[in-house]
Each structure stands twice: as C-alpha cells, then as structure tokens.
Amino acid sequence: MARSRAPTFDSQRADILEHAADLFAEHGFRGASMANIATACGVSKPLLYHYYRDKSQLLFDIADHYMDRLLAIVAEVKERALEPEPHFRALVHAFMEAYEHAQSRHRVLVQDVKFLDEEDRARIVARQRAVVDAFAEAVAALRPRLRRRDLRVPLAMILFGMLNWTFTWLRASGPLTYADMADVVLEIFLDGVRVKS
Amino acid sequence: MARSRAPTFDSQRADILEHAADLFAEHGFRGASMANIATACGVSKPLLYHYYRDKSQLLFDIADHYMDRLLAIVAEVKERALEPEPHFRALVHAFMEAYEHAQSRHRVLVQDVKFLDEEDRARIVARQRAVVDAFAEAVAALRPRLRRRDLRVPLAMILFGMLNWTFTWLRASGPLTYADMADVVLEIFLDGVRVKS
DNA sequence: CCTACCGATCGGTAGG
DNA sequence: CCTACCGATCGGTAGG
Numbered sequence A, B: 001m002a003r004s005r006a007p008t009f010d011s012q013r014a015d016i017l018e019h020a021a022d023l024f025a026e027h028g029f030r031g032a033s034m035a036n037i038a039t040a041c042g043v044s045k046p047l048l049y050h051y052y053r054d055k056s057q058l059l060f061d062i063a064d065h066y067m068d069r070l071l072a073i074v075a076e077v078k079e080r081a082l083e084p085e086p087h088f089r090a091l092v093h094a095f096m097e098a099y100e101h102a103q104s105r106h107r108v109l110v111q112d113v114k115f116l117d118e119e120d121r122a123r124i125v126a127r128q129r130a131v132v133d134a135f136a137e138a139v140a141a142l143r144p145r146l147r148r149r150d151l152r153v154p155l156a157m158i159l160f161g162m163l164n165w166t167f168t169w170l171r172a173s174g175p176l177t178y179a180d181m182a183d184v185v186l187e188i189f190l191d192g193v194r195v196k197s
Numbered sequence C, D: 001c002c003t004a005c006c007g008a009t010c011g012g013t014a015g016g
Helices: A009-027 A034-041 A045-051 A055-079 A084-100 A103-111 A118-142 A149-168 A178-191 B009-027 B034-041 B045-051 B055-079 B084-100 B103-111 B118-142 B149-168 B178-191
Strands: none
Touching: A009 A034, A009 A045, A009 A055, A009 A103, A034 A045, A055 A084, A055 A103, A055 A118, A084 A103, A084 A118, A084 A149, A084 A178, A103 A149, A118 A149, A149 A178, A149 B149, A149 B178, A178 B149, A178 B178, B009 B034, B009 B045, B009 B055, B009 B103, B034 B045, B055 B084, B055 B103, B055 B118, B084 B103, B084 B118, B084 B149, B084 B178, B103 B149, B118 B149, B149 B178
16 A cells, blocks of 8 residues: 655655745756755755655645636635726735745746646646736726727736836835835826825 | 057957857857857857957946846836836836847846855846836836835836746747737736726 | 858757 | 666867
C-alpha cells in the first residue's frame, strides 16, 4: 500500500512556492537556480523535486495559484451585486489589497510567464484574459453610452497599467499605502486631474 | 600609426545592439546567450567581444542609449515652452511615439535592468528618475493648486503605468494605434471616464 | 607592432 | 532524503 503523505506536505510545498516566488521575482526565472531555491528553503535540491516535477512546474504553480486568487476576488465582488460605480471601486480596492500581499507573485506573473511552455502559458493567459474581461465590463457599466465599443478592453488595460505598474515603484513600507493608491487611481480614472472650473 | 576603425564599425555595433535588444526582450537577459546573439547578427561569438567587453556592457548600452532618447524628448518638448496642458499633451504623444519604435528596448529597460551591476544600474535608475521628475513637474503644472505635494510623483508614476504597461498588450500592427492610445490616456488622465452630467 | 577576426576550446555551473 | 554525479550549455578567451 502506498505510504500516505506526511502531514507537513502541503505546508512544505507552500513554503517552497513562497521562497521560489521571491527568488524568481528578484533574479528572474533563469537567474534563480534550483540550488538557490533549495538553500533559501533550507532543504536539499533533490527534495525540491519531491514536491515539484521540474522548475517550470514551480513557475506554473506560482502563476496559477495567483490567478486563482485574482479570479476569486472578481467572483466575490460580483456576488455583492453592487451598482456600477461601487462595483468598480470595490474591484480596484480588492486588487490593490491583493497586490500588497503578493508582490513577488505579481512580479513573477508579469516578468516570467513567458518562460512557460506553450500549453501552460496558454492556460495562464486565458485566465488573465478572464480578469481583463471582468474589468472591461465593469468599466463599460460606468459609461453605458460609450460610443466606441472597441475601447472597452483598451480602457481596462489602461486601468491595469495604473494598478500593475505599482510593482516597479510602490512599497508597502512607503508613505503612500496601497489603499491610498487605490483611491488616487479611482480619482484619476473617474474624474481626471484637470483643474475643475 | 594606429590603424583606424573600419568604416563599418559604428553601423555593425548598432546592428548588434538592435539584435541583442530583440533577444533580451523575448528571452530575458539570462535566457539569451551570446551565441544566440552572434547567430542573430550573422557574426562569430568572438567578434561580439570586439564590439562589447562583455554581456553586461551590451545590456547597459541598450538601456543607456534608450535613456538618451527619452531624455532628449523631455528636453525637446521643454524647449518649445508650451502652456501646461499643451506641454503635457506633447510629452505623452512624444513618449508613445518613441515607445512605438523601440518596443524591444522598452521591454529590456523594464525587465532586465536588474541584471546590471550596482554602478551601471544606479546610472540608469538616476536617468529614469530624471524623466519621472520631468513628468511630475508637468503634472503639477496642470493642477497648480494641488494640495498634497506628496502626490506629485505618485501621479507621474500612475501616468507611466498607463503608458509603460502598453508593452504587455499594445501592438503596432493592431487596430488601436500608439497615437490613438496617447489620446485615450490623455482623455482619462485629464477628464476621467465617469458619465458627465 | 597594431587591429580584426577565425575555429576551437577553456573553466565553471546550469537543470536534472 | 543524502552525496555524487551526468549531458549540455553557459560566458568568455586561448593560440594563430
């Protein structure tokens, strides 16, 4: 009979994923070696292969679990059945809060998904597209008479630009919090910054 | 007497830089080998080392030349001495036009500068900061009564988010042109997207 | 003696 | 779950 999994299996696996995400974020997928990850986790390199088939699987799991989280946020906000503007505000706030607690995963998603093989990459990209579509709908609902339907996705991508670019400059330890940032983005996106008459 | 450089030296060097930028953009700094770059350029690997001391020098040159271009745009627009809003519009349009013709260099700047050694990285980061400062001033001029001075740089970073994130989704061959994109960003940043009463 | 450039191979390290 | 290794490929440089 097959031996059962150690009770620590899942937490050990999660710990490896966390350290791997940090190292991929900092050094890139090619720049971080399996030996580096093993050392960071305080385990041997062969033990890593007990939890993950190969290096790509580790990368895929980081990206896929992170997409689980982002899609769960989209679903949770949708369930509240809010009016267009509160719905939009809730999405932006929930995403910034998620980003605050997943900075390494966020970087990995942005910079390293291109190293996945075609099949794995396609799955991640499809799930990202689902998130973009949810935002495009939320944006369109704000402006129901928007004439150019072809601008729905670009408007969502512009919004994601404001939110996602934070990985290059916003730090949880800085003076501007992630919640402040959500408010500033909402102010700009909803009203712009031009001097009001 | 020292033999002079071949007349093709500068163009050969520029050709190498271009191919290296494409490969770094696609595969990352660690994923693109000197052998790959040599093959793409149609030269031998040792010849690469005639033009560039090492792989890092190649990366630095890509980033530094691109910063030359971006800082030149900032200076050119400043020389026109426009009013705040036309000045701001000119900056956004000029940057989007530069991005359109430098997609690989743009990606390299975003994703690979972290692989430079401390000194080279510091130079690039300092020049990037100069660009951010120029945008922060241009944004502040739009809204001279902005109460929170500490929002000047975040506002500029939010704008850069909209512009720079295009590297993930905007294609020169697509239906939305870079010039269209500049106009949409300006509309949002200046007026927001809320339904106007 | 210089610079320009080749075919071949170096020491070290990657993922496995 | 370890040490000990492998085939391959890395960035960089030797002699000529």
